[in-house]
Amino acid sequence: MGVSVGDKLPETVFMEMTENGPEPRSTGDVFAGKTIALFAVPGAFTPTCSAKHLPGFVEQADAFAAKGVDEIVCTSVNDVFVMGAWGQSAGAGEKVRMLADGNGAFATALGLEMDASGFGMGQRSKRYSMLVKDGVVTELNVEDGGEFKVSSADYMLAQL
Numbered sequence: 776m777g778v779s780v781g782d783k784l785p786e787t788v789f790m791e792m793t794e795n796g797p798e799p800r801s802t803g804d805v806f807a808g809k810t811i812a813l814f815a816v817p818g819a820f821t822p823t824c825s826a827k828h829l830p831g832f833v834e835q836a837d838a839f840a841a842k843g844v845d846e847i848v849c850t851s852v853n854d855v856f857v858m859g860a861w862g863q864s865a866g867a868g869e870k871v872r873m874l875a876d877g878n879g880a881f882a883t884a885l886g887l888e889m890d891a892s893g894f895g896m897g898q899r900s901k902r903y904s905m906l907v908k909d910g911v912v913t914e915l916n917v918e919d920g921g922e923f924k925v926s927s928a929d930y931m932l933a934q935l
Contacts, residue, residue: 777886782912785884789850789874792859800874806910809845814904814926815882817889818896819853819861823923828902829865831928836870842935847871852879852899876900887917904931
């Protein structure tokens with residue numbers, strides 16, 4: 776059974792690249808007391824994720840802030856070094872926080888994992904976006920298959 780609107784996010788640990796190197800971040804650390812626009816992608820540096828998904832949130836960061844979003848978070852089942860490099864190459868900077876779900880624990884706990892073995896990518900996260908207020912899901916937009924419609928920055932902005 777997957778996550779639904781009204782559910783509290785499960786407690787898991789992400790890894791984040793910092794100026795001091797990789798550091799763990801718990802779900803509680805990231806989401807407690809804040810309004811977060813979270814989006815997940817199947818893979819860093821993959822075509823749709825790099826050309827549309829991440830850039831859309833980077834470009835719209837000020838619009839999210841103006842609508843009361845404290846932080847934008849991107850997660851993917853990639854290691855912390857890949858997520859750090861992807862964020863740097865995309866100019867995410869302070870606009871989008873890049874959190875690695877390296878073992879897929881967060882995606883699995885949400886029930887939003889997918890098997891991309893047919894593409895040589897193993898277990899990954901589905902493409903989705905969600906609005907999270909103080910750790911509780913208030914909006915959830917999960918894509919069907921390989922689509923990119925309901926998880927975009929523009930779609931989520933329209934929900935705010």
